[in-house]
Amino acid sequence: MKYFLLKFLLASFAVAVAIAFSTTASAESATYAVDPTHTFVTWEVKHFGTSTSHGRFDKKSGMITLDKVAKTGKAELTIDMTSMSTGVAQFDKHLSSDDFFSAAKFPEAKFIGSTFTFDGDKVASITGTLTLRGKTNPVVLKASSYGCYQSPYLKREVCGGDFETTIARSQYDVSYGLPGIPDNVRLLIQVEAIKQ
Numbered sequence: 001m002k003y004f005l006l007k008f009l010l011a012s013f014a015v016a017v018a019i020a021f022s023t024t025a026s027a028e029s030a031t032y033a034v035d036p037t038h039t040f041v042t043w044e045v046k047h048f049g050t051s052t053s054h055g056r057f058d059k060k061s062g063m064i065t066l067d068k069v070a071k072t073g074k075a076e077l078t079i080d081m082t083s084m085s086t087g088v089a090q091f092d093k094h095l096s097s098d099d100f101f102s103a104a105k106f107p108e109a110k111f112i113g114s115t116f117t118f119d120g121d122k123v124a125s126i127t128g129t130l131t132l133r134g135k136t137n138p139v140v141l142k143a144s145s146y147g148c149y150q151s152p153y154l155k156r157e158v159c160g161g162d163f164e165t166t167i168a169r170s171q172y173d174v175s176y177g178l179p180g181i182p183d184n185v186r187l188l189i190q191v192e193a194i195k196q
Contacts, residue, residue, distance in 0.1 A: 028069040032159060032193035034062040034077060039160075039193075041079055044186040045169075055095065059083035062111075064193045066159065068121065075113035075126055077189065082107050099176040106133045111189070113141065122146040123161065130187075132172040139165045141189060151194070160192030 042056040059080035066073040081103040086092055096103040113128035126141045146161030168183045169175070 029065060029067040030157075031196045032064040032066060033196055034060065034064065035158070035160075035192045035194050036060060038191075040188070040190045041077075042188045042190075044188070045184075046182050048180045053086070055084055055086045055092075057081065057083050058085055062193075064159075066116075066123075071116065071118045073113070073116035073123070073126070075111070075116075075128065077111045077113075077191070079109040079111075080107065081109055100174055102133055109133075111139070111141075126163065130167065133174065135172045137167070137171050139167060139187075141165050154194060157195040158192050159195070161190075163189045163191065 036059070039060055040056060041060055042054060044052050044054050047053045057079045059082075060077060062075065062077035064073065064075045081101050082096070084092060084095060084101065084103065086095065095101055098105070109130065109132045111128060111130050113126035115127040116123055117125045117127075122143070123146045124143055126143075128139060128141075129136050130139045141163035142165065144162045144164065146159075148157055148159040150156070151158045165187050166184050167187055169185050170178065170183050
């Protein structure tokens with residue numbers, strides 16, 4: 001009888017520990033909303049081997065789920081392609097046309113990150129897909145900086161960093177100007193997200 005009682009107590013203890021661990025682990029997963037004020041999506045490409053052309057997208061939104069204990073995460077960032085700006089209206093018009101982004105037909109681009117890698121406590125890279133002009137291809141965003149802080153204004157945790165990747169624009173049916181305007185485009189996503 002004592003043996004069975006001891007066995008029952010041990011089993012109950014194991015179940016309690018498992019539940020407590022599961023609850024603690026799940027509590028570490030948090031959701032963060034992308035802060036458009038401190039998030040910048042820009043691109044860079046060489047122009048006929050001379051200067052580097054730049055552009056940015058002024059409207060973006062997204063959500064990030066991060067589990068610092070399990071070192072996992074998910075990210076979704078939506079970019080309004082009609083909000084592109086180079087500072088030159090005529091250039092913006094050409095880039096928004098079917099020669100390049102075809103923004104009227106494809107008004108949104110989307111990055112979905114499914115795999116996070118960490119260097120210690122810091123996010124080192126995010127692997128996912130980028131959908132642009134209706135084409136979806138794998139990309140890896142590499143972090144050049146990453147950190148979290150307690151916002152004195154929002155009274156919430158904010159996490160973010162500078163991420164970048166290089167895409168081949170021909171994979172998204174953007175071949176205008178090749179090879180004078182190179183295929184490779186540097187994409188920079190500098191993001192902050194607020195814990196919800």
